[in-house]
Amino acid sequence: xxxxxxxxxxxxxxxxxxxxxxxxxxxxxxxxxxxxxxxxxxxxxxxxxxxxxxxxxxxxxxxxxxxxxxxxxxxxxxxxxxxxxxxxxxxxxxxxxxxxxxxxxxxxxxxxxxxxxxxxxxxxxxxxxxxxxxxxxxxxxxxxxxxxxxxxxxxxxxxxxxxxxxxxxxxxxxxxxxxxxxxxxxxxxxxxxxxxxxxxxxxxxxxxxxxxxxxxxxxxxxxxxxxxxxxxxxxxxxxxxxxxxxxxxxxx
Numbered sequence: 001x002x003x004x005x006x007x008x009x010x011x012x013x014x015x016x017x018x019x020x021x022x023x024x025x026x027x028x029x030x031x032x033x034x035x036x037x038x039x040x041x042x043x044x045x046x047x048x049x050x051x052x053x054x055x056x057x058x059x060x061x062x063x064x065x066x067x068x069x070x071x072x073x074x075x076x077x078x079x080x081x082x083x084x085x086x087x088x089x090x091x092x093x094x095x096x097x098x099x100x101x102x103x104x105x106x107x108x109x110x111x112x113x114x115x116x117x118x119x120x121x122x123x124x125x126x127x128x129x130x131x132x133x134x135x136x137x138x139x140x141x142x143x144x145x146x147x148x149x150x151x152x153x154x155x156x157x158x159x160x161x162x163x164x165x166x167x168x169x170x171x172x173x174x175x176x177x178x179x180x181x182x183x184x185x186x187x188x189x190x191x192x193x194x195x196x197x198x199x200x201x202x203x204x205x206x207x208x209x210x211x212x213x214x215x216x217x218x219x220x221x222x223x224x225x226x227x228x229x230x231x232x233x234x235x236x237x238x239x240x241x242x243x244x245x246x247x248x249x250x251x252x
Contacts, residue, residue, distance in 0.1 A: 040091045041163075043098025049163055050196045053226040053233040066099055069194060072235065073158055076192030081105045084152040088136045088162035088185065091116065093124055095161065104159075106152045110134050110144065136162065139180040145188060156190025163198045175206040179247040186234065187243050195234040204230060213250040 047065025054068045073083055080100070085107045087095050092109030093116065106128045114131045116124070124130070130151050134144040149155055162185075178199055189195050199207055204227050211225045211232075222235035 040094050042094045046095060046161060046163060049229050050231055053224040053231050069159060070100060070103055072194060083158040084154045085159035086148055086157055089164050091131055093120060093129060096129055108132055108148060108151050110136050139177060145184060157188050158190050158193045160185050160189055160195040175203055175247060183244045189236045191236060191238055193236045197232045199230050199232060201230045
């Protein structure tokens with residue numbers, strides 16, 4: 001990735017963002033939330049996608065992913081009940097119900113529409129779980145990030161998970177888009193927080209280069225990339241930067 005200075009650099013960033021805006025506007029108007037093949041999946045299902053990029057020490061079981069997340073978050077300054085979590089691009093109802101009871105104080109899912117029935121809404125409310133309507137693929141939507149902070153009652157989120165699967169087909173396949181997406185959400189990730197993101201397979205090499213550049217600039221940043229499932233895991237340790245630099249600063 002060779003980003004040149006001046007007008008060419010600005011144009012190369014602006015163009016994919018405009019293309020992405022048009023693509024995600026199309027999905028927002030044409031797609032029914034219930035049509036997705038992967039929708040409201042369990043914590044175990046998420047674990048099958050992300051566990052390979054975590055330093056777990058035992059064979060995978062339905063509890064392995066949960067235990068890794070809970071034990072990692074408990075190494076910080078917070079205790080069970082203080083944690084906040086969000087699923088990007090999914091309702092998160094089954095996901096967060098899979099954690100130890102009371103571990104998360106408040107959680108949220110972000111969807112294009114809320115299609116829950118009343119019993120599920122009541123069950124979610126009892127667990128402090130909310131759903132916000134928004135399009136996470138619109139990378140310039142700062143209003144949505146503000147709504148997440150307000151809903152969770154905290155400026156920092158302890159767990160961010162985004163397994164887009166089919167939604168990846170609608171995301172503009174340019175490294176700048178994924179870079180902006182991750183930087184937006186990393187910025188609200190709290191200290192000692194965990195972030196899991198799936199990325200389009202077409203840009204695997206660019207993602208690996210991006211990871212290497214970040215590790216070179218920030219040796220203490222814990223970031224892992226797994227090519228087979230196209231997944232990223234970031235652990236925002238106490239020595240990690242508060243925000244990630246834009247890709248144009250990493251590749252000059």
